[in-house]
Amino acid sequence: MADTTRNVIIIGSGPAGYTAGLYSARALLEPLMFAGYMSGGQLMLTSDVENFPGYPQGIGGPEMMVEMREQAERFGLEVQDRNVEKVDFSSKPYGVWVEGEEYRAESIIICTGAESIWLGVEGEEAQKGRGISTCATCDGAFFREEEVIVVGGGDSAMEEATFLTRFAKKVTIVHRRDVFRASKVMYERAANHPKIEIKTFRSVKSWLSDESGLTGATLEDPRDGSTENIDCTGAFIAIGHKPITRFLEGQVETDESGYIIHKENTMTSIDGVFAAGDVVDTRYRQAITAAGMGCQAAIDAEKWLESQH
Ligand SMILES: Cc1cc2nc3c(=O)[nH]c(=O)nc-3n(C[C@H](O)[C@H](O)[C@H](O)COP(=O)(O)OP(=O)(O)OC[C@H]3O[C@@H](n4cnc5c(N)ncnc54)[C@H](O)[C@@H]3O)c2cc1C
Missing domain, CATH: 3.50.50.60 (FAD/NAD(P)-binding domain)
Known part of the structure; x- marks a missing residue:
């Protein structure tokens, strides 16, 4: 088991995860991110992104994700390119297992996206x-x-x-x-x-x-x-999407398709566990909406942590 309990562990490294990472790093929460099997998320699969504000000429998806990572790392986000296998939210601090290794955190932000079928x-x-x-x-x-x-x-x-x-x-x-x-x-x-x-x-x-x-x-x-x-x-x-929530094994409430349900702002059915991006979103599924929700989740996590101490 890792010897320290983190303030926040972020699972997933798409626009939601990196934005959550940027905000929580700038809030001095020293976040740890597990980037997962597809570091950078879905935009690694596309050539041009023309609808993310701030890039008047458009930008390559992979290039944008590298820049998001660099920006969050500059403020202290620690990123490990590893996959989370299971979690345990039944007792605090919450448990996260990565390649058999156990990590603990006071709060968790789940940003694992959804796969297109x-x-x-x-x-x-x-x-x-x-x-x-x-x-x-x-x-x-x-x-x-x-x-x-x-x-x-x-x-x-x-x-x-x-x-x-x-x-x-x-x-x-x-x-x-x-x-x-x-x-x-x-x-x-x-x-x-x-x-x-x-x-x-x-x-x-x-x-x-x-x-x-x-x-x-x-x-x-x-x-x-x-x-x-x-x-x-x-x-x-256009035959559907599958949220990536299998590894959660019923630890947070989801809808019948597996999308995580928000209970209060971006908090899930578990106190201190937040979710952002396509893993909760059955409607918009855009980089900008995922990033926006990542920001909300980081602010919600920060306020929740503050309320606990
Ligand atoms: C081909 C394509 C083109 C697109 N083009 C655009 C576009 O031009 N503009 C736009 O706004 N949107 C576009 N989108 C949609 C956009 O990519 C998504 O809305 C956005 O990436 C969602 O961000 P996210 O952070 O929620 O999740 P994702 O980007 O899906 O990232 C999920 C992350 O979770 C990680 N993960 C999953 N399981 C685990 C685990 N067990 N442990 C650790 N990590 C895990 C993955 O490695 C990944 O890093 C496109 C999507 C596709 C597929």
């Missing part, structure tokens, strides 16, 4: 964050006057498709059934849009690309296995 089909890995995205708000503007497809049949797919009509010449929604989980109003808004075509009974079998990037997809009809090729230079997968 990808299709996992041939050709996807090479085009992730280039032609294939899971966030229309983030990447839609890169596809002006191009043909794009949206995969999915829920509200997110309809919303992403309708949003993309602002930029794209044509948007094709690809859905493996003819029944949609989307609400009627969202479905109809998409279905009645002149730029949107809906292809039912189609799933993506593989992505097609050349040296210029994504060029299309091979679609398969699940009823008979027949295939067709469709042209597109952009694709948006």
Whole structure:
């Protein structure tokens, strides 16, 4: 066991984690961060970020995350690039286990994000964050006057498709059934849009690309296995997100999908345990909102610690 009890341990190193780290370091709480298996978080997967204020020319996702880390470290954030395996919030100070080693802290800030669910089909890995995205708000503007497809049949797919009509010449929604989980109003808004075509009974079998990037997809009809090729230079997968909360093993209250629930400001169901960013956010899922919540969580943790002494 590490010999000192920390004021605060931050779990996760995306925009929420680094902002929480920056604020708690500047508040002289000497925070310790476990950056996790994907140091820097989801923005390590994208090339250009154009919607984070302060970068008029845009900035590469990985570059932005390196700068966030440097800024927080400058004020004393200690970062370990290791994964938290389990936690114990049943007694104070709270326990955090990393590669079998035990750490204790008075307060914890959980910033472990959410994973987009990808299709996992041939050709996807090479085009992730280039032609294939899971966030229309983030990447839609890169596809002006191009043909794009949206995969999915829920509200997110309809919303992403309708949003993309602002930029794209044509948007094709690809859905493996003819029944949609989307609400009627969202479905109809998409279905009645002149730029949107809906292809039912189609799933993506593989992505097609050349040296210029994504060029299309091979679609398969699940009823008979027949295939067709469709042209597109952009694709948006909208089949859901999974919050990364498995390692918490029921230690904090979550909703039925696993998203952590805030009880008071950014505090979870456990006193002194806070959560920020995509791990609680089923709606906005942006770097700026995650960073904003990381700031809130650090301020909440600081005030809570003060109230304990
Ligand atoms: C391809 C792509 C492009 C995007 N483009 C944009 C964009 O242009 N603009 C924008 O605003 N948003 C964009 N987003 C969304 C944005 O990346 C997220 O909203 C943001 O990163 C969420 O931040 P976060 O800090 O909550 O979590 P994340 O960035 O998801 O970070 C989670 C962190 O938790 C860590 N972690 C997980 N489990 C553990 C564990 N057990 N122990 C320790 N650490 C752990 C991971 O290593 C990671 O560091 C994009 C997302 C994707 C996937």
